[in-house]
Amino acid sequence: MKKLLLQVLMAMLMPLTAHALPFTFTLSAVPAAGVVNGLPGQTVGWGYQLVNTDTSNWFVPTQLNATSFSLGSPDASYFDFPILAPGATANAVFDQILHTGLYGVQIFPFALPGQMDSGFFTLSGEWWSGDPLAGGIFLQTAAGVQVAATLEVGIAALPEPGSLLLLAPGVALLLARQRRRQEGSQFGLAAG
Numbered sequence: 001m002k003k004l005l006l007q008v009l010m011a012m013l014m015p016l017t018a019h020a021l022p023f024t025f026t027l028s029a030v031p032a033a034g035v036v037n038g039l040p041g042q043t044v045g046w047g048y049q050l051v052n053t054d055t056s057n058w059f060v061p062t063q064l065n066a067t068s069f070s071l072g073s074p075d076a077s078y079f080d081f082p083i084l085a086p087g088a089t090a091n092a093v094f095d096q097i098l099h100t101g102l103y104g105v106q107i108f109p110f111a112l113p114g115q116m117d118s119g120f121f122t123l124s125g126e127w128w129s130g131d132p133l134a135g136g137i138f139l140q141t142a143a144g145v146q147v148a149a150t151l152e153v154g155i156a157a158l159p160e161p162g163s164l165l166l167l168a169p170g171v172a173l174l175l176a177r178q179r180r181r182q183e184g185s186q187f188g189l190a191a192g
Contacts, residue, residue, distance in 0.1 A: 023127045023140075025059045025084070026051045029102060029147045030093060037152035040111045045078060045094035045104035046121075046149060052084035058128040058136055059084045063144075064103070067119030071151055072105040079103065083132065105151055113155040120146045 030047030038044035052059040061081045066074055078101040082090040094101030103121060124144040130136030 023057055023059070023142060024053045025125070025142065025145065026053060027121070027123050027145045027147050029121065029149060030091075033150075034148045035150040035152060036094075036105075037154045038107050039154055040107050040113075041109045043075075043096050043104055043106040044151070045075075045096070046102040047093035047100075048079070048091070048102035048147075050082065050084065050090045050123075052086060052088050054127070055086050057086060057139060058131060059125055059142065060128060060132055061123055061125040062141075063124045065122045065124075065144075066103055066149070069105050069117050069119070069151060071111045071115055071117045071153060072107040075104040075106070077104075085131070103149070107151070107153060111153045113153055115153045117151040119149055121149055122146050 026049075028049040030049060034046065036044045036046055050061070060083050061079075064076055064079050064081075066076065068074075078092075078094065078099055080092065080100070084090060092100045092102070094104065096104065122144040125142040126132075127139040127142055128136040129139055132138070
């Protein structure tokens with residue numbers, strides 16, 4: 001009886017050990033180099049491409065962390081934690097209005113042009129035998145994957161004056177000159 005119970009227990013544990021393979025997923029920051037830049041006070045951020053490279057198991061992201069940013073206030077609420085079927089890909093560009101992407105940072109107003117911050121995003125998750133929302137079985141946690149990130153503070157470009165603003169002083173000068181000529185010729189006629 002003990003031998004039979006041991007065999008049943010081993011048979012039940014066997015599939016779990018077969019799934020203990022190193023499942024893989026990839027995370028890439030968008031833009032590809034992981035470098036974003038913005039002006040003091042502006043909110044900038046990164047998009048992402050997340051790929052489940054496993055051919056039979058589902059990937060469920062569970063945690064996104066970032067190294068600290070000394071040049072701004074970080075905001076991880078952009079990431080939507082997509083559940084990926086085997087071989088599936090999820091993409092999102094950073095969009096402050098639609099609130100999509102990987103991570104956002106509002107650059108401090110006192111940040112100086114040319115300053116930079118570099119660090120990493122780390123995404124961790126879980127592996128499931130099927131869709132976790134439709135009866136899939138949890139297999140194991142996924143080791144975190146890191147992607148490099150760089151934040152640069154840019155220099156505000158001087159606004160180019162519109163052509164009407166450039167033209168207005170010249171037109172005003174010509175009108176003033178024309179008026180002086182007219183006034184001068186009126187006085188010259190009256191005196192003569």
